[in-house]
Amino acid sequence: MQPKVFLLLTGDELLSGDVVDSNSAMLADQLATLGLRPGKKVTVGDDMADLVIEMNALTEAADVLIMNGGLGPTEDDKTAQALAEVLGVELEENPIALAQIEQWCAQRNYPMNPANQKQALLPKGVNIIENTRGSAPGFYCEHNQCLMFFTPGVPHELKAMTELAILPAIQQQFTTIEPHSTKRLQVFGIGESSLQLKLRKHIADWPEDVELGFRAASAQVEVKLTARTQAAENKLDDLAQRVKQVLGAHVIGEGSVQLAQLLVEQLAAQGQTLTTAESCTGGLIASRITGIAGSSAVFGAGFVTYSNEMKQQMIAVQESTLAEHGAVSEAVVAEMARGALAKSGSDWAVAVSGIAGPGGGSDDKPVGTVWLAWGHSQNLKTVKLFLPFERKRFQHFVANAALDLIRREVLNIEEKPNYFP
Incomplete structure (x- = not known):
């Protein structure tokens, strides 16, 4: 008991x-x-x-x-x-x-x-x-x-x-405390309610003696599988694999692993480096990376170019590109990434430019609009997201999405993220 x-x-x-x-x-x-x-x-x-x-x-x-x-x-x-x-x-x-x-x-x-x-x-x-x-x-x-x-x-x-x-x-x-075992999976890009619906739909024979739980922390969601008997514990490994199959690349790892930690580990294992060019996130992506011990081996420089002038001076974004397309655009964010790669000599880059709000939006670029570019000089990808969140939540999600996209690229994952349009 x-x-x-x-x-x-x-x-x-x-x-x-x-x-x-x-x-x-x-x-x-x-x-x-x-x-x-x-x-x-x-x-x-x-x-x-x-x-x-x-x-x-x-x-x-x-x-x-x-x-x-x-x-x-x-x-x-x-x-x-x-x-x-x-x-x-x-x-x-x-x-x-x-x-x-x-x-x-x-x-x-x-x-x-x-x-x-x-x-x-x-x-x-x-x-x-x-x-x-x-x-x-x-x-x-x-x-x-x-x-x-x-x-x-x-x-x-x-x-x-x-x-x-x-x-x-x-x-x-209390010597009568019953034994238990919990397996934790870290997930990014799918909310708690969507996770539950997806798992219940695709694993219809979920065992009654294994408890399914969720915990949202920052931008990640932890999926918890808890067994309170030996018989239930024997099912955990197989059940965790089935969850991974259903959720695909949205599962970033087991235990308490975070996106930045996993990315630093993968880059280090491959002997590669990363640079960042940030506008709307104000250095948050670089902060996440440098918060990981050992990140100096994979991260030499990041660029916070909040104004148009700094985009031009620091990472060579063209004045004509800014004038024609605006700072929050596919063309500008691609030039930010290329400029950061050229300045830093890194293997990979991620760049973001968006409208965090609450002001600054327009009819064609409302608050919550953000462009991301990621990849290397020979293969640079871009995407436009619309995230109508309050300012801090917007910045945190964009930072995590940037880390996730580079993670997928480094690991050669082709699966489209759930948060894409």
């Missing part, structure tokens, strides 16, 4: 929208490695009464409660005080917590002040969880026969604490 896990998050900034909650998604991902999923998530502000009410209510229904936030050094961090009230104990200076904070300060040559020392003031009797990435110790205890974990709100501190301490503690406490 699987333990019931609830999440409790605290912070006025979460409710005001000043901070977007990414921690609960991270926790859900990490819990999934044990075959667990949160049954409920509750978010409250920095209010003592609300914290006490939710701690009592959630622990009455859950086997595990993971609370996130409110362990910092400021006055609005009230988690420890609220737990003391729930447990009916006093706050006291925890020597183990204090030693961790002192060590953290000493390693940074940082004098410990009363605010730091406040983080060691914890409910009597709690057990300390080491924070290997920050100053605020975590802690855990039991209440209402529920195992309660208290974690800091800083994402990288929470992640380390969960991996190193919380997941092992849950496994030790």
Whole structure:
């Protein structure tokens, strides 16, 4: 039997929208490695009464409660005080917590002040969880026969604490957790709803004991196949291959691979190089590439030519071409790619020019219009896309489409992408 896990998050900034909650998604991902999923998530502000009410209510229904936030050094961090009230104990200076904070300060040559020392003031009797990435110790205890974990709100501190301490503690406490296995496929160019319809149509005999799930992250969609029994696990490899056959080249790889990572790896394996010429994406494509370790072996230069003048000066786009066709045109984006190839000496190029909006469009070139060129000097391809998204989403999709098109070219994939007209 699987333990019931609830999440409790605290912070006025979460409710005001000043901070977007990414921690609960991270926790859900990490819990999934044990075959667990949160049954409920509750978010409250920095209010003592609300914290006490939710701690009592959630622990009455859950086997595990993971609370996130409110362990910092400021006055609005009230988690420890609220737990003391729930447990009916006093706050006291925890020597183990204090030693961790002192060590953290000493390693940074940082004098410990009363605010730091406040983080060691914890409910009597709690057990300390080491924070290997920050100053605020975590802690855990039991209440209402529920195992309660208290974690800091800083994402990288929470992640380390969960991996190193919380997941092992849950496994030790609940030995009946059922085994499971998940196979993840990364897909680009098809949305979640279209993916589900396509897979259900072409794999009509989908086994009932293998769970099909989707998660959109940035421009990619993760297709998850989850088996919770040995019999179901034996079907995963074959089922994953059938999914790949249905989705074709839209599957970029397994696990957590990203477009830029895969492209850098392929170029490196072939000993080839890439350059970029960007207008509407403002360097986003180059940023994605250089975010990958080892990219210097395949990427020597990128050109951000936002204005017409810079297109002419930096990558030799002709003034006459700009005057006749406009910056957002097939002719200009092709000259951008050729100019970048000539300047950089690279094997491959990708160039983009579009109208990200919200202004700047016209009847024949509305906001969302973009031209892309990709390939090498002897075989340059172009395409016009219409992506009527808000500005940031438009830029991110164009950047990923550019990476995808070069990926397909490097791998000699002839299949037409789903996002083409």
